[in-house]
Amino acid sequence: MVGPRAEGVAIITGAAGGMGAPCARQMADAGWQDLLLVDLDEARLEAVAAPLRAAGATVATLAADMTAPDFTDRFVAALAGKPIGALIHTAGVSPSMCDAQRILEINLDATVTLVDAVRDRMAPQSCAVLFSSNSASMPMPPEAAAAFNAPLPAKPSVDLLPIANHPNLAYPLSKIAVRAIARREAHAFGKRGARICTVSPGLIDTPNMGRVEAQASEMAAAMAANAPFGRQGDPEELAAVCVFLCSPAASFVTAVDWLVDGGQTATILANFPGQ
Numbered sequence: 001m002v003g004p005r006a007e008g009v010a011i012i013t014g015a016a017g018g019m020g021a022p023c024a025r026q027m028a029d030a031g032w033q034d035l036l037l038v039d040l041d042e043a044r045l046e047a048v049a050a051p052l053r054a055a056g057a058t059v060a061t062l063a064a065d066m067t068a069p070d071f072t073d074r075f076v077a078a079l080a081g082k083p084i085g086a087l088i089h090t091a092g093v094s095p096s097m098c099d100a101q102r103i104l105e106i107n108l109d110a111t112v113t114l115v116d117a118v119r120d121r122m123a124p125q126s127c128a129v130l131f132s133s134n135s136a137s138m139p140m141p142p143e144a145a146a147a148f149n150a151p152l153p154a155k156p157s158v159d160l161l162p163i164a165n166h167p168n169l170a171y172p173l174s175k176i177a178v179r180a181i182a183r184r185e186a187h188a189f190g191k192r193g194a195r196i197c198t199v200s201p202g203l204i205d206t207p208n209m210g211r212v213e214a215q216a217s218e219m220a221a222a223m224a225a226n227a228p229f230g231r232q233g234d235p236e237e238l239a240a241v242c243v244f245l246c247s248p249a250a251s252f253v254t255a256v257d258w259l260v261d262g263g264q265t266a267t268i269l270a271n272f273p274g275q
């Protein structure tokens with residue numbers, strides 16, 4: 001039975017980015033009129049926030065490094081005591097953007113910090129959507145995959161770096177861990193009447209990630225070209241799935257991953273066996 005929409009603020013991290021900005025716009029269009037947008041750059045955040053405010057939404061921004069020691073305090077202050085109705089956590093980096101340790105800090109440590117901060121602030125009927133990746137569906141060394149599926153150490157980027165000391169390992173393993181976090185947290189969220197799940201984009205046509213990876217990786221370009229639709233995904237297509245997951249229509253969806261890749265994963269597993 002579809003119930004009421006959650007009351008509270010809708011949070012989008014990475015909100016100035018190619019995936020986060022469409023999520024912010026579509027959440028506002030879907031009736032979420034109290035938004036908190038989080039990203040590194042205040043000017044870019046304001047460029048996303050201003051038109052939403054002009055259309056009638058209440059939009060707060062938080063320009064912050066999610067890996068910084070003071071992030072949780074600043075984040076909680078920005079909530080101003082409001083319950084959380086929705087969280088779409090898009091913030092992250094890809095293999096071509098930085099080294100292995102920084103990938104683990106941003107993609108994994110920051111996700112752990114954020115989930116810890118929101119867990120007890122989620123409203124009934126709310127949902128947290130964490131961004132994983134279709135790369136988490138690729139075969140990984142069994143010992144490495146097991147370590148990132150297991151309960152995480154207090155500082156994953158330090159303790160798990162020896163297992164994932166190359167960007168091309170650190171990225172998919174960090175995303176395997178994000179999926180595991182959602183599965184493990186489902187009961188704690190469920191006790192509050194809240195849900196938590198992940199989405200796993202394939203190659204999405206964003207300027208700072210999708211296009212960079214397509215240029216850097218022959219396999220990534222082939223994956224998109226040979227997939228059923230023969231193209232990269234549009235960020236708006238990905239955002240629409242996130243908005244659905246935060247809606248009452250998805251009220252029985254939790255602890256699962258939604259693969260949003262236009263068949264790219266199936267293509268790469270069929271055409272590049274052993275990858």
